[in-house]
Amino acid sequence: MHRYTELAAQSPIQKHERVAQAKREESMALRACGLIIFRRVTGAAASDIEFLLLQTSYGIHHWTPPKGHVDPGEDDMTTALRETEEEAGLQHNHFRIVDGFRKELNYNVNNKPKTVIYWLGELMDGSAQVKLSDEHQDYRWLRLQDACALVGYQDMQDTLKEAQHFLQGQTQP
Numbered sequence: 001m002h003r004y005t006e007l008a009a010q011s012p013i014q015k016h017e018r019v020a021q022a023k024r025e026e027s028m029a030l031r032a033c034g035l036i037i038f039r040r041v042t043g044a045a046a047s048d049i050e051f052l053l054l055q056t057s058y059g060i061h062h063w064t065p066p067k068g069h070v071d072p073g074e075d076d077m078t079t080a081l082r083e084t085e086e087e088a089g090l091q092h093n094h095f096r097i098v099d100g101f102r103k104e105l106n107y108n109v110n111n112k113p114k115t116v117i118y119w120l121g122e123l124m125d126g127s128a129q130v131k132l133s134d135e136h137q138d139y140r141w142l143r144l145q146d147a148c149a150l151v152g153y154q155d156m157q158d159t160l161k162e163a164q165h166f167l168q169g170q171t172q173p
């Protein structure tokens with residue numbers, strides 16, 4: 001049974017509102033949130049950073065920072081933290097969220113618009129190990145140029161470049 005029909009049959013009293021809500025949900029963009037996790041390497045220069053990328057174990061095996069779909073009722077940052085822990089095994093006490101950086105990507109997946117929000121997270125606990133879930137088959141820590149080559153998508157490359165540029169304008173904590 002089509003979802004609209006099913007909903008209408010279940011609750012005749014509020015059927016107009018329920019059908020309208022179902023239509024709103026179906027027309028809404030997919031939404032995902034994640035963290036661009038980076039770590040500082042070798043020392044002084046703000047450009048001495050490596051980004052964490054994960055490779056999916058499904059589909060075209062593309063590479064992205066940890067991220068995933070927003071669950072119903074969940075706020076965006078909670079999603080980003082949850083997905084980072086689920087997909088990379090990194091907990092909130094392993095990194096700090098960098099103030100002032102937030103990037104929104106908009107692209108189509110299967111002809112449906114998708115919005116992805118990324119924040120920046122700096123790995124602070126050098127002993128923390130990446131642990132992948134079944135959703136990913138590989139991970140790498142990469143400098144900007146290599147990270148851009150791996151992600152491929154122009155918008156993601158621009159996001160990583162913006163992130164590094166942003167960090168270069170900051171004093172290190």
Ligand SMILES: Nc1nc2c(ncn2[C@@H]2O[C@H](COP(=O)(O)OP(=O)(O)OP(=O)(O)OP(=O)(O)OC[C@H]3O[C@@H](n4cnc5c(=O)[nH]c(N)nc54)[C@H](O)[C@@H]3O)[C@@H](O)[C@H]2O)c(=O)[nH]1
Nearest residue numbers: 032058059060062064067068069105107109135153155156
């Ligand atoms: N077997 C199988 N299962 C799948 C598949 N697909 C999903 N599953 C299941 O869903 C679960 C994932 O759940 P979450 O973790 O919550 O979601 P996300 O983290 O959001 O992950 P997604 O992979 O759904 O979403 P994207 O990364 O957005 O990739 C979608 C498409 O968008 C393109 N694309 C990607 N990144 C960029 C970008 O930066 N820029 C641009 N411009 N384009 C970009 C690219 O073309 C790509 O193909 C998995 O556990 C699977 O069970 C699949 O193909 N086969």
